[in-house]
Amino acid sequence: MDATTSAPAQRRRPTIRDVAAAAGVSRGTVSRVINGGHWVSPEALAAVQEAIRTTGYSMNQHARSLVTGRSNSVAFLLTEPQHLLFEDPTFSILLRGAAQALAGRSMPLLLMVAGTPQEQSQVLSYVGAGHVDGVLLISSHAGSPVLAELVRQGIPTIACGIPLGFEGQLGYVAADDLGGGRRMVRHLLDRGRTRIATITGPLDTPGGRMRLEGYRAELGDAYDESLVAHGDYTREGGAAGMRDLLARRPDLDAVFVASDLMAAGAIPVLRESGRTVPDDVAVGGFDDSGLAATLDPPLTTLRQPFERISTEMVRLLLEVVEGEEPAAITLPTSLVVRAST
Template identity: 65%
Template sequence: MTVDHGKARRRATIHDVAAAAGVSRGTVSRALNGGHNVSPSALEAVRRAVRTTGYVANSAARSLVTQRALSVAFVLTEPQQRLFEDPNFSVLLQGCTQALAEHDVPLLLMTAGNEVERERTRRFIAAGHVGGVLLVSSHTGNPLLEDLRHTGIPVVACGKPIGHEGRVAYAAADDRSGARRLVEHLRERGRRRIATIAGPPDTPGGVERLAGYRDVLGAGATASLVEHGDYSRAGGEAAMARLLEREPGLDAVFVASDLMAAGALDVLRDSGRRVPEDVAVGGFDDSVTARSTRPALTTVRQPFERITREMVRLLLELTSGQPPAAAILPTELVVRDST
């Protein structure tokens, strides 16, 4: 794998290791990922080849030579309090921890929600303290992703890395089709004035879920029916209040996260509107929040367990010399009492 450092020298690849060891590329890959089904002589040949080619700069290869597993960094590019406020992040953290534990690789949590934290994270990772990065909640224009690419450390994003598709591996739910299915469900229930509270426009969920909403409504998705929130409960409250002020006759709202939907439900209740009789509400994620609201929230289920497993799989592929790849996973509509 060649890392884009401008004119940086070419890094040794798994093919170079295979040629130096006199074994197949598949044998090298298995040796780097635990040594299963690899003979002792072949394993030793790969270890020697890793040293001579310099492939030790790769995290999996370094682990092979030192016989010590490096950790992987779980980097959240949000303020620290969001880790505790948004249940999705803890689910992703737990899933990644469990998936990596199966490979005896520990996970290190880092937050990079401001410039000071981003710089500290960049320095720590560039110094080689971790063998890979699982990047969560990346925003368009955030320089951290480009900085991480330049370190040469394998990176996998959770969600489509807007502007870096094809250059950065990622695992994501099919946000657009999930949003489309929920808005179709609202129309099937007879709703005609459907608004949306979209996520931040610099995030993949903010872009893709809004696109799904517009796919269904077409010209009916007027600007007055669209508000943006920040995926927080307070953000959902503020956006819902703005929508009601502008569009008091709306009869449904698709909200791009369950947490924002919970805030929207609070505002609708305070305004005297009944859910779902007056206004139907749908969310996105199927987090614990969706099951605790009153009424229980119709939502789009993200396959978080599969997403975390795919993130780890893609990271292991990168460490064995594979090019960046993507895994886009289907969502599921979960109908409850709010629609």
């Protein structure tokens, strides 16, 4: 038997013509359904959707991009060193949530990390060339050249957290960092703590700045600069901040750490100094991204609604892509009390 005749014939890929024939509508109607369903009756829409299912038709995204002028994809842009993507669980939670929100719209999510000047230049060239429809900007810093260039080029962008310096130009979704900081300090005061220190996040980030403002506002006249150390949202930064505080204020009896990852670095330093948590020093964090519950002791912290943050960022970004004005949303945090306080 001839091998060329024994092989099964390759199945032809279904086309718009096939979908139109199966649905009993014109190819133009099918095209309108594929590109958003505008000016299509509910009956025709249902017929086309059923025909797409039964024929197994799959859109050629490249062809669609040529017609619409869009890439039909979105960038998840992290402006931090690459290792933090794996060390800080908040980023992976946000990434997963954004991917899930876009999956329902059949839009891929492109992960981009721009922690170095070279990476930033490459990313800006890529997004500026129109390879993505918009950018979900994660962990922006005040004065960031990436932030400024995205605004200058008019690339649809939604920031995670208030985009410092561009509040009126970019939309964003933020947790209530200031209110969360106040709530943690109030919790520690209510537990009888009187010498409450803090390890801040970077002060060029909205979380670092606003959580410190919340801490300061709740303490009022009791605020003491000697009880403030500055960190960088890393485990090592939390450890260094804790050592600095203990050297300056060995009498501290509580510390509000501006991220759970930094708290994970601070607690071992307290233990090494002979102090117990929470008997000698109570410790509170911020995030509740999964790490807090695994610490020893389990960490009292402020929970950010990460899944909702991702979902709202995607929604706002797609609205901007469609030409709507950028919007801003601030979501509440919630106190999760565990054994560290």
